[in-house]
Amino acid sequence: MFVRLITDSFRRQARRKLLTTAALALGTAIATATLTVALDVGDRLAREFRSLGANLVVTPEADTLPLEIGGVDYRPVDSGVFLSESDLGKLKTIFWRNNIIGFAPFLDVPVTALVGSSRADSGRLRTTLIGTWYRHDVAVPGGGTFATGISATNPGWKLNGRWFSDNSAEAVAGANLARRAGIHTGDSVTVQTEGASSQLVVTGIISTGGQEDDAILAPLTVAQALAHKPGDYRRLLVSALTKPEDAFSQRNPKSMSPEEFDRWYCSPYISSISRQIQEQFPGVNVRAIRQVAEGEGQILSRVQSLMWLVTFAALLAAALAVAATAGTTVLERTGEVALMKALGARQRLVGAFFLGEQWFMAIVGGVLGYTAGLGLAHALGQRIFGIAPGARLILLPVVLALAAAVATIGSLLPLRKIMKLDPAPVLRGE
Amino acid sequence: MMAALVQVEDLSKIYGGVRALDKVSFEVYPGEWIAIMGPSGSGKTTLINILGGLDRPTSGRALVDGVNVGTLGERELTRYRAEKVGFVFQNFHLVPYLSALENVMLAQYFHSIADEKEAAQALERVGLGDRLDHLPGELSGGEQQRVALARALINHPNLLLADEPTGNLDEANEQMVLEILRELHGSGHTILLVTHSQEIGRMADRRIELAHGRLVHIVANVS
């Protein structure tokens, strides 16, 4: 009988029901699309974020503290602890090896530089030679090579000219240094430390906005030769695809149960990747470069906040549409309600009946909206991020619950009216 | 002999297979009070609705003051309703959020121009001079019907139509309204009134009796 009443009601008031269902469907579709984007945006943007620069720095734990002023490290090169570049291939064997986009080792050597030989008045400059890889092939244990260097970790660096080739006698000069010393592309610069000297051809001028602008960048082998430290480096920058940190990932791993630990380890949080690197390289200190991580975090939270706002706006609009239609329904169905009450239906039953109708439409509209929303998310994801987001089944119950909530809130006042309706005057014909 | 104000000739109305009116013919002269009577479903309301321009005949003619109501275009029908007839309903049909005065002025507004003074006078004449600003909800059934009467007459129509005007009133109020109708009749208004009450029927000059949409007979009341 209940079913009959409901189907009857739907047939008679088809247009009103359609409007309510359409409003709920549209609101749900928007909510599904934006929530999908909000949930996925971290993964979508992860790769984009790598253009912000390396997000991890590895230094030898036992090393002395860097004594750096104005980009010049005053530490004597022959003391301290160094790391071996031959081990670097191991980075591509950690659990999250596929998330390691690139890495670049650094060896900084304080040098005096002499520009050319014909410019006697430019004199000697004290500066730093930063030895690193631009693009270098690393042998990976288990076979194969991996090409990496600052081309991968710092894609944002702007260069006038071209980069030095690995193992060559070339260099790139920082823009400030070049200006001070009158260095131009093609010039020859002689760099000296105690007991070693090297002549380098400047292939480009670089501007990074950081300490590199006051230094000379050269292949790692050049720095190693100048410092008498063959095969060594002192600092490693790593660029890794990470999952945004959340409350779970920020917990101390020691306090986690074995299942929780597994879950943390097997998610590419920056903290778990740091841990895995540390496992491969005993005696190192792995730190997140917080400025980059903060930047990522900020962007993510901004996009997510926007998505929440839009979801709320959509659900509000849907609620208003439901409220308006429900209000009209009260007007049109007073006779029906009065009759039900006159036949003995109690307030609660009448209310339940109408609320049931609203919920039915919420579910139908919700399912329709979810499907449409997935399509919408797919199209938008494709357009904006180049990748379509995966369908998140968990969203279906969430979105249905939201639809039901919207339907309930929208119908609250009209529902009260229906429940409180006095049947007598209606039946009398007033 | 005076020309008939209303001439109904073979008037028929069919609703989806049902003959609500079946070739009804009669005449009404100026100043007459006609009671249209019959059991429910006999077509009384249909007849008066057609004469009031609220419904259209399927066939036949209904001439009011020389105008064939059935052939009027939409706009002309609107003018007809505003100018030629005044209608009083069983359910009063006052606008619930307009005061008594405003309800009367509404009819003026649609006719030509609203005139507050004239409307006030009309209400005074039906004894509601002190209720001008009351909303229908604040008036008794009888008072509401009196407002409806004032409204119906404000534009000086040729014909006053009433569909069971006392049907929703108690005894006392019924008498009050009937008294006003008598006065109106006395001052020369032409009244067509639908009723199922024999008593009210006997107050009219003539009774037109319908059954199953057909005119059964016309009876002149002996005064």
Added chain:
Amino acid sequence: MFWRILWRLLYASRGRLALAILAVASGAAVCAALLNVDLDATDKLTREFRALGANVVVSATQNGDAAGTMDANLIGQISDLHLPDVVAAAPYLYLSANAKAGENNSGVIVAGTLFDEVARMNSWWKVDGLWVASRDDRTQCMIGELAASRLGLTPGKSVTVTYAGRAVTLQVRGIVTTGSSEDSQIFVVLPVAQELSGLGDRITLIQIMARGSAAEIQGVIHRLSTALPAAQVRPLRQIAEAEGQLLARIRGLLAGTVGLILVLTALGVLAAMAGLAVERRRDVGLMKALGGPVRRIMRFFLAEATAIAFTGGIAGCLVGMALSEWIGERIFSVSISPRLIVIPATLALMIVVSLAGALPLRLLGRVRPAEILRGE
């Protein structure tokens, strides 16, 4: 009489009217908010170097030798300029000193600075413990993570810093982690570093955090260069540069969803108007029975729809523009100013939406009086 009736009409359905106005207002608010953010913020978002830290540095002109120091009165000179775009200016004096804590000993860079400016600039620093509260606190210091671990220090412990024979002992208030050079430094208040250095009132550089687009920051650099001929003023490239480009892509997404929300709003307006129409059916039937011409009757509803569109539209516009300022401030950390063009644009949209939604009211024109009045 027209206005009298109109007013009674509106008042009688005030509940449903309010709902219709609310529907229009919510659509207008969403519209106005997005338009305003789009117009005003896009520039800022795509090109602004929003700082996570300093983006301009003032240092001594280098003569090819070790970085010299500058007179500390430069700090006063900068603040005298009262540049509105400069959010924070933190001076630093660096010394290559020695630190000792218990058994542990290490060379370390000591950075003397003004902590209140640093805190404003670098609120994103992760601090285990607390920031040093005031710029005059000569007893406490903050230490970078690496330095702390090398010296075995935790908040509350003491460390002695020596330079050129002079020494000072300080208590550790907090440990800083940035993943960058700060992790190896000890931060003290500027006067303490100056006394240690024995150089008098000198500083090594001033870090500045400036707000605005790339052009505005260039402007700040230019003004500083002109005002401080004895120094070198350079930009520090900021991480956040890339953010604007990413956010620009989100625009398309936002525009699409807002368009859909507008459709949803139209549905809501339609529903509200339909409710109004149902409420009115009897009155319209009556008015027709009284001889009211359709056009005259419809005028009321046209007026009603217009009133709804304007009231809802203007209210929504104002709410929307306030909302856009809030969005700018809370979400993007950008100040958004109201763009007046948003008002007519949104109103126009709302009028379109309302007229479309007013369709049910138009259908009232077809009401047949006899059918309505017959309902007895």
